[in-house]
Amino acid sequence: MANKLSIVFFLLFVVNPFPFVEPKASEASATPFGKTLQKLEGVHKGQRVKGVGELRGFLQHFGYLRKGNSLNDSFDENVESALRHYQEFHHIPVSGEVDEETIKTMSLPRCGMPDIINDSNPNALSGAPENYSFFPGSPRWTKWGLSYAHSSSASFNIALNVVRQAKSRAFQTWAQATNSRFRFTENARPPADIVYGFHRGAHGDGLPFDGPGGVLAHAFAPENGRCHYDSDERWTTNGGGTDMETVAVHEIGHLLGLHHSNEPNAVMFPTIQGIRRFLAQDDINGIRALYGI
């Protein structure tokens, strides 16, 4: 009995010591967009309030509002409908208003890739994926042996060796999910199939980083291979910041062809809190479906 209990204890607390850490309210509103959201609390359809344009920008960037919409400050039916889709995807009450729960969720650290892309998902239902999804056209690698290398344009506050170890473990996590068909090898420097690194603010791909909090990283579909981390985050592998391996596992999912999942336990869920280094069944199902394993 004592043995069984200690095994349960081990599984609960040692294998996955920080399943999810709720951010403090002060952290949640630390980004400029978080501050704008605070001022929009209670705003709903029919109102015109400064800051709604920024909300439109957010909803458009993450795929909830059609691109090309004017980023004006009027909260119209398009914004309401986009907000409803956002709330549905993120499993919070679907109010169509900027309520407390929405502000909290929109302020969470997250991946910079959109949540919704048209035709990206075999399980698509009213534009919102049911679970895992792929990039449009389901691009994938045409070989199993992939090289990767580091190249940064900005300074970063974590030892490169620690980053390399975290990346290596993250690649192994995905290799295992494909029954070791994928083989990842590290090159000392580019060229490589996958090039990852740290970058600050605008860094030449039209997807500028936003300083501490907010967007943490982004990565491109196969066979692009680029993976960028926001150098302004406090990267760590032992708590007290943004967990390098957790974000690496998520971004490698993109590099291999998975897009965001609305399964909250999946590594490919777009918000990234605490430590989540292990794939959920949804992630494994996704990568196996994409590669026919």
Ligand SMILES: [Zn+2]
């Ligand atoms: Zn992502």
Ligand SMILES: [Zn+2]
């Ligand atoms: Zn980038």
